[in-house]
Amino acid sequence: MTDRLKELSRAGVSIWLDDLSRDRLESGNLAELTRTHSVVGVTSNPSIFAKALSDGEAYTEQLRGLKAAGETDPEDVITTLTTDDIRNACDLFRPIYDATAGFDGRVSLEVDPRLAHDLDATVAQARALHALVDRENLHIKIPATDAGLQAITATIAAGISVNVTLIFSVQRYEQVLDAYLSGLEQAQRDGVDLSKIHSVASIFVSRNDVEVDKRLEAIGSDEALALRGRVGLAISWLSHEAYAKVTASERWQALASAGANVQRPLWASTGTKSKEYSDVLYVEELITQGVVNTMPEKTLEAFADHGEVRGDTVVGRYDEGRRVIEALRAVGVDLDDVNATVEAEGVTKFIDPWVELIDTVQQQLDAV
Numbered sequence: 001m002t003d004r005l006k007e008l009s010r011a012g013v014s015i016w017l018d019d020l021s022r023d024r025l026e027s028g029n030l031a032e033l034t035r036t037h038s039v040v041g042v043t044s045n046p047s048i049f050a051k052a053l054s055d056g057e058a059y060t061e062q063l064r065g066l067k068a069a070g071e072t073d074p075e076d077v078i079t080t081l082t083t084d085d086i087r088n089a090c091d092l093f094r095p096i097y098d099a100t101a102g103f104d105g106r107v108s109l110e111v112d113p114r115l116a117h118d119l120d121a122t123v124a125q126a127r128a129l130h131a132l133v134d135r136e137n138l139h140i141k142i143p144a145t146d147a148g149l150q151a152i153t154a155t156i157a158a159g160i161s162v163n164v165t166l167i168f169s170v171q172r173y174e175q176v177l178d179a180y181l182s183g184l185e186q187a188q189r190d191g192v193d194l195s196k197i198h199s200v201a202s203i204f205v206s207r208n209d210v211e212v213d214k215r216l217e218a219i220g221s222d223e224a225l226a227l228r229g230r231v232g233l234a235i236s237w238l239s240h241e242a243y244a245k246v247t248a249s250e251r252w253q254a255l256a257s258a259g260a261n262v263q264r265p266l267w268a269s270t271g272t273k274s275k276e277y278s279d280v281l282y283v284e285e286l287i288t289q290g291v292v293n294t295m296p297e298k299t300l301e302a303f304a305d306h307g308e309v310r311g312d313t314v315v316g317r318y319d320e321g322r323r324v325i326e327a328l329r330a331v332g333v334d335l336d337d338v339n340a341t342v343e344a345e346g347v348t349k350f351i352d353p354w355v356e357l358i359d360t361v362q363q364q365l366d367a368v
Contacts, residue, residue, distance in 0.1 A: 005038040005300070007309045012289030014104050016041035018268070018296050021052035022059060022081075025088050037304060040096050040104035042089055043163065043202075043268075043294045045141065046113050049082050050353035054360050063361075064368040074361040082109065083132050090135035097137040102198050102261070108163040109133065110141035113350035122151040123158075130160045139163035139200065143347060144172055149179045156183025157190065161198040165268070166346040168204055169339040173239045176201050177246045180263045184255050195259035200292055203239050204269040205232040205282045207342050213274065215333050224331040227324065229277050231335075233285050234324035240265055240288065241318040266292040271299045280307040288314035 009015060017030070017039050024030040033039040053059055059081055066077055089107040097105025109129055115121045126140045140155060142148050143166040155162050156179075164176050180199055188194060209232040216224040243265050246252055256262070270282035270293055278284070279302040283293055287309060295303070328335060 002036050002038065002304055004307045004309070005304050008283070008287065008293075008303065008307065009038045009040075011287050011309050011312075012291065013283075013287055014041060014264075014292040015039050015300070016043055016104075016106070016266075016292055016294040017300065018043050018270075018294040019048055020044040020085060020089055020107070021048075021055075022085050023052070025085060025092070026058065030089065031092055033300075034093070034096065037300055039300070040100070041093065041106040041292070041294070043108040043141075044082075044086070045110050045165070046350040046354040046357070049078075049085075050357040050360070052085075053078070053081060053357060060364070060368060063364055067365050067368055072365055074358045074365065077361055077365065078357060079132070083129065086138065087133050087135055090133065090137050093137060094135075102137070102196075103264070105137050106139050106161075106163075106198070106200075107135075107137060108139040108141045110165065110350070113143070113347060113354050116143045116145050116347045116351075117147045119147040119150050119154075122148065123154045126151065126155045126160060126162075127158060136196075139198070141165045141202075143350075144176050144201075145343065145347065149175055152176065152179040153183040153186065156180060156197060156199065157186035157192070159187060159192040159197055161196075163200050163202060163266070164263075165202045166204060166343060167201055167239075168208055168235070168342045168346070169335070170235055170238045170242055172339065172343075173201060173203060174242050177242065177263065181246070181251060181255065184260050188255070188258055188260075193259070194255065195261065198261050199263040200266040201243075201263055202266045202268040202294070203236055204342070204346065205236055205267055205286070206269045206271060206273045207346065208232040208235055208338065209277075210273050211338050211342050211345075212328065212333060212335075215338070216328075216331070219331055219333075221331065223327070224333075227327055227331065227333075229274065229281070230324045231328060231338075232282065234321035236265075236267060236286055237314055237317045237321035238325070240291075240314050241321075244315075262290070264290055264292055266294060268294055270294070271296045283307055284310065285313050288312045
């Protein structure tokens, strides 16, 4: 079953699991996936942690101990619980981190999503979480909002590795690339070892299709309906073109010669939302060297069962991506409005479960 995933890895795609919980860690499931499913990294986000802490009793004993020790603020408790999981996951993936010179074996922890538009607070928490987890193979996740872009530069400049999240447009991705390079340049001026800094840029795929498909169906013409399910891939292909241009630039080459590591594109939100599309669409059509695909377990298992590697499905499709974008604009889809909508929704979809989680943990503290 896992031969397909091995082939995907050999094609240059690093397979990361988009899920983390204490149950996965303690049961050995996560370690097993590294052996059987070519998983070389793991990402998490506020909604994933909310689900992990709300389901089951894996955290009950620690909650009881924290309450007995007088730690009763739910937000402090959440920080303790989540950073413990992240630290243990980092230790699990450390051999992969060492074997890949730091590119894989990575574990991501997101800053509080309520800080998405607060530059100073985001940078402060990124530093605090980095120090609290205290593991080299940690990525701090920072959303690519306007404030987030500045926070990314400041965090990279401090020598902290970053997973930039919630990227929905080529224009925003270009800004992320610039923010990363600016951070590296500042780090270099400050004497920070560039070789220790790593980063990925998480381009969200399926959420663009969900939003654009609604608008295409509202338009209803044959031309509009024929474009359903295509914008997510088009934006991803064109983002890769932007990445290729930057990594060929003199600006990047100067940093690379000083030991800097490339910021790899990461395909996120790769579980197919519509039953009309293949459940491995956002894996099969995004295969190229030097990228990451972080998949929910359902997508991972689907590709292991019937996914196909048909060579490079990204490079060489930049013009196709442009044609899709032009066709969408031609039928009346306002992509700038789409980008603003999905970014705002993306932040909200992390904030809402986080706020609910605070209430849940308070209830659990009261109950133990």
